[in-house]
Amino acid sequence: MIGAVLLLACAQAVHAAERREQTYQVGADVDATGHVIATQIEPDVPPSIAGVLTSALRQWQFVSARRNGQAVSAHTFISARLLALPNASGQYSLHVIYAGNGPKFHRAGWKARYPRDAVQRRQAAFVFIDATVQPDGRLADITVDSQFAEWPVARSFRDAALKAARSWHFTPEQVDGQPVATQVRVPMNFTLRDQILTPEQIRILREAASREAAVANAEADQLGIPLPSEQEIALDSPLQPHAVATIISAP
Structure with missing residues (x-):
């Protein structure tokens, strides 16, 4: 559309x-x-x-x-x-x-399965996956962490994100005709329509949204736009x- x-x-x-x-x-x-x-x-x-x-x-x-x-x-x-x-x-x-x-x-089917215990508790989580894209397109050295230092991530969310990442595939970059390894960071959001957030979590999300809006407004004046919230970032291209x-x- x-x-x-x-x-x-x-x-x-x-x-x-x-x-x-x-x-x-x-x-x-x-x-x-x-x-x-x-x-x-x-x-x-x-x-x-x-x-x-x-x-x-x-x-x-x-x-x-x-x-x-x-x-x-x-x-x-x-x-x-x-x-x-x-x-x-x-x-x-x-x-x-x-x-x-x-x-x-290659994002087809990239999202993780929502943990069953988190669905029952109506919990949300915001994580990022760090990994190395190898020359064959597979990932190595995969780790999962929270997008917010003040918001610990439950183990079920970490396990779900890790399981999804192990099935991901990339087309690597090339240097002088040869594929090379690149470190990437992929944000992933776990959200439900009827999720329950604590007052502290609401504060964290509101402050993050305000910071992003401030950056977006500042960059909009200079015709620049921040990266999408779930777009991968190459750390060492x-x-x-x-x-x-x-x-x-x-x-």
Whole structure:
């Protein structure tokens, strides 16, 4: 649905004054100078959106990957946030915003099974999984911890997240044509419609939401958007962003 809205925004004026956004993960070949020279976009992305993404990514630059002290080509997967913002004339301008890069996470069936005891107690949890994406795409060194230091995570949530992570698969990044290991962090939220939260947990969530909103508002003025709450983060990608300013396409 969002893709259709963004596609419409590319083509013509729209009447609903609402922002629309979606994040796309795009394969990118980066040469030894750090420039994006080719992109691979999923076939189900509308051609007009694919064109906007390709044009934007080719304007971005990364710190060159290195092997044995020499700058070399590399391959990564860039998360690009496409934001459609309404203007006074009722049309949309499109903003392509860098949201990170790293290995490609194949998310089909990635969520953990909710622990039965937590369902009975109507408990919620917010965790993150740290792991190393190996060159074959499997994970190693998997650990689970709470997103909030003041909110201990029950063992059943840790076990559920760990079990899910053991089945995950990534497409690794490449340096000089060879797959490499990358450390990643994947946030995961366990929530129920009828969950019971303590006053302390409500305080923690409200303060976190306020901080995120403050950052979002500050970055919105500079056309930057924080990462989605459950988007993976590469902690040590061989390609680090150098010049990834937001690209704006006016109607």
